[in-house]
Amino acid sequence: MLPKKVKNRILFLALSILITVILVFFILKTLNNNILYFATPTEINLKEDIDIVKKMRIGGMVKKNSLKTNAEKIQFIITDNENEIIVSYSGTVPNLFVEGKGVVAEGKLRDKRFFIADRILAKHDENYMPPELKKTLEDNAK
Amino acid sequence: MLSNFGISSLLLTLTLSLMIIYYSFLDLRISNQTIRKKIYKLSLFQITLTILSLITLVVAYINSDFSLTNVYENSHTAKPLFYKISGAWGNHEGSLLLWITILVLFSFLFLIYNSNHEKQYRLYTLIFQNFLIVGFLFFLLLTSNPFNSLFPIPTEGLGLNPILQDPALAIHPPLLYVGFVGCSIYFSAAMASLVSGYEGKLFAKSIKTWVRISWCFQTLGIIVGSIWAYYELGWGGFWFWDPVENASLLPWFAISALMHSVIVLEKRDTLYSWVILLCLLTFTLSVMGTFLVRSGILNSVHTFASDPTRGTYILSFLSLMIFSSLIIFYKNYKKNFVQINLQSKEFYILVNNWFMVFFLFTVFIGIIYPIFLDVITQAKISVGPPFYNIIIIPLVVPFLFLMAIGPQSKWIKHRHTNLYKFLLLFLASIVINFLIYFIFGSYSLLSNLIFISSIFLIIHSAIDTYQLVKKKVKFEYPRIISHLGFGLLVFFIGINHHYSIEKDFNLKLGENKKFDKYEIYFETLNMEQHNNYKAIVGSFKLINIKNNSIDFLNPEIRIYSNPETLTYEASIETKLTKDIYLTMSNITRSEYYNIKFQDKPFMIWIWISALIIVLGGSSRILGNKKNEN
Secondary structure (H helix, E strand, C coil): CCCHHHHHHHHHHHHHHHHHHHHHHHHHHHHHHHEEEEECHHHHHHCCCCCCCCCEEEEEEECCCCCEECCCCEEEEEECCCCEEEEEECCCCCCCCCCCCEEEEEEEEEECCEEEEEEECCCCCCCCCCHHHHHHHHHHHC | CHHHHHHHHHHHHHHHHHHHHHHHHHHHCCCCCCCCHHHHHHHHHHHHHHHHHHHHHHHHHHCCCCCEHHHHHHCCCCCCHHHHHHHCCCCHHHHHHHHHHHHHHHHHHHHHHCCCCCHHHHHHHHHHHHHHHHHHHHHHHHHCCCCCECCCCCCCCCCCCHHHCCHHHHHHHHHHHHHHHHHHHHHHHHHHHHHHCCCHHHHHHHHHHHHHHHHHHHHHHHHHHHHHHHHHCCCCCCCCCCHHHHHHHHHHHHHHHHHHHHHHHHHHCCCHHHHHHHHHHHHHHHHHHHHHHHCCCCCCCCCCCCCHHHHHHHHHHHHHHHHHHHHHHHHHCCCCCCCCCCCCHHHHHHHHHHHHHHHHHHHHHHHHHHHHHHHHHCCCEEECHHHHHHHHHHHHHHHHHHHHHHHHCCCCCCCCCCHHHHHHHHHHHHHHHHHHHHHHCCCCHHHHHHHHHHHHHHHHHHHHHHHHHHHCCCCCHHHHHHHHHHHHHHHHHHHHHHHCEEEEEEECCCCEEEECCEEEEEEEEEEEECCCEEEEEEEEEEEECCCCEEEEECCEEEEECCCCEEEEECEEEECCCEEEEEEEEECCCCCCEEEEEEEEECHHHHHHHHHHHHHHHHHHHHHHHHHHC
């Protein structure tokens, strides 16, 4: 029989390890449910099976002369100079949402050509471009 | 001229740092209790020169001296004087100079204000702090010198990003820097403590004021930053869980934990190693945040033009810092037996620390995971706000309860005698919670729990105050003020979050729209000419159908000329019970304007409660000064 003090300590240690493991598991699981994958129109086009349930981000340029507006929503085309996706959005567009400039839309795909956005990403300044987008555009421009 | 003067004063500062290190090492061998006058003098010179170089840069900005590349890139003659001055630290190079100034300032203040502590400890602190100064000075001189000159001299500058031309953002960097860089002094002190063996209660006494000072500034800096985001970024939110905001939260969690555990070390002389680790962690996280932001790995408004060499330098410096501090820690680590009773104040403080570490860990994972995944698999991901909300908010509930109960307990061993009171308070909170539910009428389990726990903390703090006034114990006030502020903060954020009305729609001039209890009329559109921008101002009439009150709102679209930028200025009608928030943006080739309307209850109280938290912290600093004299 172990002394009471030692027993208490073992119990305490075991309990804290258990709690830590549960918490870490919980964090990672939530993380997994809340990450948003980023894709370009080309990447979506190449995909065999598209996920229309999970939220994601798509990025590219707002195609020139593609913007249409009515009282309810905005529609525009995101292009990466190879493929295009039509984006439908109702809400406020952020600062510097302009045709011919970079944009990131967050939402769900309906099919390979149509995307329903619930957020257009805020761009903090005129030179801002998400790093993931910059790379793709540079690659495509080559 | 200014360029040469700036560079030479920086080089002199560097030389002085090296001299201070050298003379401090010499002085360590002399076994008396006073530090040589010479070191004081060198330190005084050092701080004078650093401040002088900062002033030089500010003067260059005021005079629009475009012979400096830095001024040319970030300023413009047509800019108002106030923003010329703040422009000095609104860029990478200038902010780094500010960073160094604060490093030196704290080094100097620590030297002169801690004269009642052991000589060896003070000297080592000075040595470590000067190593940091040398490290950052090299960084500044090698990769980001604000005094680099330009030839031929341009006649006009490129201008400062307009969204940075804002009073809140002018004071945001200095506040945050005093907070983040102020951590350096107890990083150095912790290292010195390990090396010199000056530990326990005395060590705690020497650092606690510094911890509180930097905590207050950090908190204030974060608040100002989020107020700015609220009215300038046009989203109507004040916290976006943006990676850069999160990076500022990491040191804040660490320092909040430290601020609590340092009390345990002072009063009970335990948890020494833990306090040291927190000291090291806080500054390491501050530097890490800087690295992530400045290297361009995290992209946001805080990212200045990024340059890979800067990232490499900070990363190597950071690794060196972590590596050497861990080596010193393990070499000097003494196993000490921690005996803490489960029902005691120290245990509650330890629990506070667990919570803080948990929050820190969560946010850390949220920042690091996407970077990690990118390196391993090249998959680009981002972590959405729900992640933080799901993980952190439920844990705030027990945290608030413990925050109310904890401080009432006694050191060493505590007996719970007033369970009856807790139960009564708990019931009262539930009743108030249901009153809120009846007034606003919307329901979710989590929001109820948040309300109940925050109301519990608020009432508890109020009763504590009443009892202290009766007993005339002044010492506990700062704690109560801060805890009360936190309770209020969570409470108002909860209300604001759950009962905000948000509506996005497109309107043409002359049109109107009805929604919820509001009717909005788009009345006129005017063009205004300002000194450095043009503004398109819309006039909207908002009628609240329920109580027939009318508000007039004037959101703007501003077109800045240098650099050519478009910004949307929200029109915010602040009242004691709510904020009405309206932004307007134009849509290319269309008569429609994109309108974002928000009704945000008790918005101003979020800022007020956040300021109450800081008030608590700062009153402790001032109160202590009085007690010691």
